[in-house]
Amino acid sequence: MSPDHRVELSRPVSDEIRKTTCYMCACRCGIDVHLKDGRIRYIEGNRDHPVNRGVLCAKGSAGIMQHYSPGRLRAPLKRVGPRGSGRFEEISWEEALETATAWLGDVRRNDPRQLGFFTGRDQSQSLTGFWAQQFGTPNWSAHGGFCSVNMAAAGIMTIGGSFWEFGAPDWDRTRLFVMFGVAEDHDSNPIKIGLSKLKAGGARFVSVNPVRTGYSAIADDWIGIRPGRDGLLVLAIVHELLKARRIDVGYLARYSNASWLVIDSPGSSDHGLFARNGEGKPLVFETVTERSVPFGTRGARAALSGRFTLDDGREAVPAFQLLAEKYLDPRYAPEAVAAEAGLPAETIRGLAAEIGRVAFDEAIEIDQPWTDMHGERHQSFIGRPVAFHAMRGISAHSNGFQTARALHLLQVLIGAVDCPGGFRFEPPYPKPVEAHPRPHGKAEHFGSNQPLSGPHLGFPLGPEDLLVDADGNPARLDKAFSWDAPIAAHGLMHMAIPNAHAADPYPIDTLFLYMANMAWNSSMNTAGTIAMLEEKDEATGEYRIPRIIVADAYASETVAYADLVLPDTTYLERHDCISLLDRPISEPDAVNDAIRWPILAPDRDVRPFQSVLLDLGARLGLPGFVDGKGKPLYRDYADYIIRHERRPGIGPLVGFRGTDGSRAGRGAVNPDQLARYVENGSFFSAEIPEEARFFKHANAAYQDFAVRMGFFDKPQPVIFQLYSEILQKFRLSAEGLREPVAPENYRPRILAAFSPLPEWYAPLEEEGVAVGDYPLHAITQRPMAMYHSWHSQNAWLRQIHTKNRLFVPDEVCAAAGLQDGDWAWLTSRHGRIRVRVARSASGNAQTLWTWNAIGKRSGAWALAPRTPETEEGFLLNHLISELLPGGGRRSNSDPVTGQAAWYDLRVRIERAEPAEASEPRFEPAPVPVSEVPRELRYGQEWSR
Numbered sequence: 001m002s003p004d005h006r007v008e009l010s011r012p013v014s015d016e017i018r019k020t021t022c023y024m025c026a027c028r029c030g031i032d033v034h035l036k037d038g039r040i041r042y043i044e045g046n047r048d049h050p051v052n053r054g055v056l057c058a059k060g061s062a063g064i065m066q067h068y069s070p071g072r073l074r075a076p077l078k079r080v081g082p083r084g085s086g087r088f089e090e091i092s093w094e095e096a097l098e099t100a101t102a103w104l105g106d107v108r109r110n111d112p113r114q115l116g117f118f119t120g121r122d123q124s125q126s127l128t129g130f131w132a133q134q135f136g137t138p139n140w141s142a143h144g145g146f147c148s149v150n151m152a153a154a155g156i157m158t159i160g161g162s163f164w165e166f167g168a169p170d171w172d173r174t175r176l177f178v179m180f181g182v183a184e185d186h187d188s189n190p191i192k193i194g195l196s197k198l199k200a201g202g203a204r205f206v207s208v209n210p211v212r213t214g215y216s217a218i219a220d221d222w223i224g225i226r227p228g229r230d231g232l233l234v235l236a237i238v239h240e241l242l243k244a245r246r247i248d249v250g251y252l253a254r255y256s257n258a259s260w261l262v263i264d265s266p267g268s269s270d271h272g273l274f275a276r277n278g279e280g281k282p283l284v285f286e287t288v289t290e291r292s293v294p295f296g297t298r299g300a301r302a303a304l305s306g307r308f309t310l311d312d313g314r315e316a317v318p319a320f321q322l323l324a325e326k327y328l329d330p331r332y333a334p335e336a337v338a339a340e341a342g343l344p345a346e347t348i349r350g351l352a353a354e355i356g357r358v359a360f361d362e363a364i365e366i367d368q369p370w371t372d373m374h375g376e377r378h379q380s381f382i383g384r385p386v387a388f389h390a391m392r393g394i395s396a397h398s399n400g401f402q403t404a405r406a407l408h409l410l411q412v413l414i415g416a417v418d419c420p421g422g423f424r425f426e427p428p429y430p431k432p433v434e435a436h437p438r439p440h441g442k443a444e445h446f447g448s449n450q451p452l453s454g455p456h457l458g459f460p461l462g463p464e465d466l467l468v469d470a471d472g473n474p475a476r477l478d479k480a481f482s483w484d485a486p487i488a489a490h491g492l493m494h495m496a497i498p499n500a501h502a503a504d505p506y507p508i509d510t511l512f513l514y515m516a517n518m519a520w521n522s523s524m525n526t527a528g529t530i531a532m533l534e535e536k537d538e539a540t541g542e543y544r545i546p547r548i549i550v551a552d553a554y555a556s557e558t559v560a561y562a563d564l565v566l567p568d569t570t571y572l573e574r575h576d577c578i579s580l581l582d583r584p585i586s587e588p589d590a591v592n593d594a595i596r597w598p599i600l601a602p603d604r605d606v607r608p609f610q611s612v613l614l615d616l617g618a619r620l621g622l623p624g625f626v627d628g629k630g631k632p633l634y635r636d637y638a639d640y641i642i643r644h645e646r647r648p649g650i651g652p653l654v655g656f657r658g659t660d661g662s663r664a665g666r667g668a669v670n671p672d673q674l675a676r677y678v679e680n681g682s683f684f685s686a687e688i689p690e691e692a693r694f695f696k697h698a699n700a701a702y703q704d705f706a707v708r709m710g711f712f713d714k715p716q717p718v719i720f721q722l723y724s725e726i727l728q729k730f731r732l733s734a735e736g737l738r739e740p741v742a743p744e745n746y747r748p749r750i751l752a753a754f755s756p757l758p759e760w761y762a763p764l765e766e767e768g769v770a771v772g773d774y775p776l777h778a779i780t781q782r783p784m785a786m787y788h789s790w791h792s793q794n795a796w797l798r799q800i801h802t803k804n805r806l807f808v809p810d811e812v813c814a815a816a817g818l819q820d821g822d823w824a825w826l827t828s829r830h831g832r833i834r835v836r837v838a839r840s841a842s843g844n845a846q847t848l849w850t851w852n853a854i855g856k857r858s859g860a861w862a863l864a865p866r867t868p869e870t871e872e873g874f875l876l877n878h879l880i881s882e883l884l885p886g887g888g889r890r891s892n893s894d895p896v897t898g899q900a901a902w903y904d905l906r907v908r909i910e911r912a913e914p915a916e917a918s919e920p921r922f923e924p925a926p927v928p929v930s931e932v933p934r935e936l937r938y939g940q941e942w943s944r
């Protein structure tokens with residue numbers, strides 16, 4: 001919205017407005033916090049902020065209730081009763097920090113692997129990861145493995161970026177927008193702003209989702225697919241587009257590896273790998289001179305089909321030839337996949353035709369000369385105005401990685417990546433997978449009091465980069481980057497507690513959790529997880545997980561299991577950094593980052609967790625946190641944000657760098673940097689030059705801009721990897737043809753899941769259960785008004801959702817004799833829960849669904865003992881096992897990335913007798929918090 005078109009607002013009733021960044025979800029909108037008499041009066045959107053342009057959602061405005069929540073922790077606590085009993089004693093910060101330092105110091109001296117440090121949806125992973133690296137434990141990750149790592153990993157490995165934080169639809173130009181499995185809590189305000197633009201401009205919006213809520217409810221077309229079948233739909237669309245020759249051949253040849261020659265030599269260790277020259281450059285077959293030349297040779301016309309003999313006599317075919325042969329096969333025809341996908345073949349064919357028509361018949365052109373990385377000058381940007389977006393709906397399945405790869409394949413085939421009207425990258429993306437680090441934490445790298453040799457998370461380029469010992473045993477507690485989950489780019493938070501409890505692959509001493517509600521809704525098998533936290537070793541009488549430290553601002557269900565509680569502030573009481581080193585908030589046309597700063601001082605004995613972590617780092621003498629004399633390097637997190645440098649001139653924030661604050665990207669430390677951010681509304685934004693705005697993966701001007709900004713030290717163009725050599729290397733290991741060879745028991749699943757061209761296979765849970773016994777799918781959605789479990793304590797948001805029902809299709813209700821409001825038993829291979837049903841026509845006919853994380857445990861979040869959340873709320877998590885069926889300890893995850901496969905759940909439903917409450921029930925697990933008022937009144941009980 002241009003400033004000229006702003007609606008006049010009424011005069012503020014506040015004394016003062018402080019601008020900061022919202023933390024009520026991960027969108028990180030700019031907010032204006034209105035203060036009156038030293039308290040928050042209300043919050044509104046910052047109209048100048050690049051993320052939300054003044055738009056504020058229900059959650060954002062309810063931040064006031066989050067800030068004054070009675071569920072806030074008020075002081076450090078030490079457990080004095082059994083875990084879960086709620087018996088804690090308040091202690092001083094000095095005692096808390098001394099205790100933590102003693103525990104962690106012992107661990108670091110003896111074996112740093114004995115610390116497992118896992119964080120939830122926090123926004124300081126660049127700090128927490130750096131801290132864990134300096135500590136020397138390989139066992140660190142955040143919540144991505146539970147949420148959407150399939151999407152992130154597939155995107156980065158295929159196109160160098162992915163949906164949401166790494167890119168966005170070109171809302172201003174797209175004519176057809178196709179959205180797969182996006183819950184309405186994700187990318188909330190930007191999507192709402194974008195959808196309103198599409199509607200206003202007459203573009204068509206298609207939503208593919210088993211459930212028709214939120215965004216799907218306003219789609220022009222809703223495609224109610226069966227869960228876990230999105231990959232089939234996408235590959236059938238690919239089949240149709242190839243058949244109709246609706247593909248952008250020039251784009252494919254120039255920007256993808258479609259022309260790269262794939263060695264055809266079955267039984268050899270290089271079968272399926274790319275033919276390369278002596279310098280390692282991939283070869284293509286040049287059709288004029290009829291010889292193989294390196295990809296990118298100026299003037300070369302590379303073949304996309306055919307079979308060729310290399311100079312050394314081996315046979316090779318262009319990747320596109322393999323691709324076309326594969327997807328033109330009748331098994332991908334709409335008729336062949338329709339029944340499995342639960343969609344009419346005409347719907348699939350119609351969507352494919354519309355994608356092809358809009359991409360090519362409504363192509364757009366922007367007059368802007370630019371130069372590509374091959375040195376070729378173009379007079380304009382050609383746009384294919386079809387944009388896609390996807391999120392956890394496709395991701396939280398055991399086939400989600402390949403499904404996301406299929407979606408990127410489709411985008412590249414029609415030439416719709418980073419073009420006008422298509423999906424567009426947001427800086428610092430795109431970035432080729434090779435430019436990401438390899439994972440660090442191999443066994444030989446551990447040592448007493450030693451830091452890890454590099455960052456924990458990254459991308460293996462082949463089995464040789466796995467974190468396993470000589471016998472193939474995992475180096476990490478969660479088994480990330482082992483044969484169990486080779487490309488676990490975000491780790492497997494959901495396996496931390498089960499593996500620590502089972503001492504598999506090894507026991508640990510201390511579990512350190514930050515903002516991770518892993519004793520409740522951030523785990524599968526919730527009741528089992530609670531039991532694991534409570535269980536003691538029979539021989540020693542000690543807890544099987546000996547020590548648990550929890551840092552949180554609120555009394556979540558997990559706090560009750562802590563031995564030591566480090567109370568955090570609210571998001572309005574501390575400094576934070578929304579950094580490009582972490583999870584960026586850039587836009588396609590601009591580089592953005594932002595801060596939070598203390599709008600108010602805490603009125604409790606709490607401290608910002610990031611400053612506490614720096615303090616612990618200094619007390620432990622971790623490199624990176626102390627100087628040569630052992631003195632703390634940083635006063636607090638604000639000081640760290642300003643002075644920490646990852647590389648010379650590169651710090652957490654890109655704005656106002658240089659001693660006079662005039663530099664962006666690279667620059668010397670500026671002591672006034674945070675003050676400059678505050679003056680600027682708590683954000684920084686730098687526009688990308690016009691010539692650099694599209695085709696960033698191959699645009700020389702963008703690559704120069706990225707180097708200037710410090711994203712890279714040299715240009716890092718991306719060639720889209722339709723055919724993945726990395727995945728083929730794993731297959732060769734599984735065939736015993738390449739070192740290191742995969743262990744026997746992992747070979748079948750690697751061969752099935754690591755196809756170098758995107759593939760669909762049935763969700764793994766369905767292979768291990770009698771599907772006839774569990775004929776229905778069960779999934780969850782997050783409501784638009786709530787984010788994670790934090791919001792069930794929010795007095796305003798609780799008025800929107802206080803309990804959840806199981807939404808059951810009419811046909812299923814009729815078959816089971818269920819009426820609206822009846823109680824029912826929902827049974828999976830793992831367990832049984834009692835829930836209240838609502839008849840619904842809002843979803844796929846074989847799919848039951850409910851809102852996620854509404855059900856609460858009595859005693860948590862300072863809620864009254866019997867509230868709708870505890871009496872009628874429920875979690876599907878109780879029905880989901882963290883392990884796959886069939887015995888053994890294979891995690892219920894995607895076999896490529898370790899993404900938790902919680903949307904694979906299969907169930908049956910039966911009518912239950914009338915009841916008072918949902919099941920299972922748990923004893924209350926209370927946590928001491930501020931005194932809880934019976935009624936919240938502004939200015940009285942709130943100001944405790």
Ligand code: SF4
Binds near residue numbers: 022023027028
């Ligand atoms: S979309 Fe998220 S960040 Fe933006 S106002 Fe709403 S809750 Fe806050």
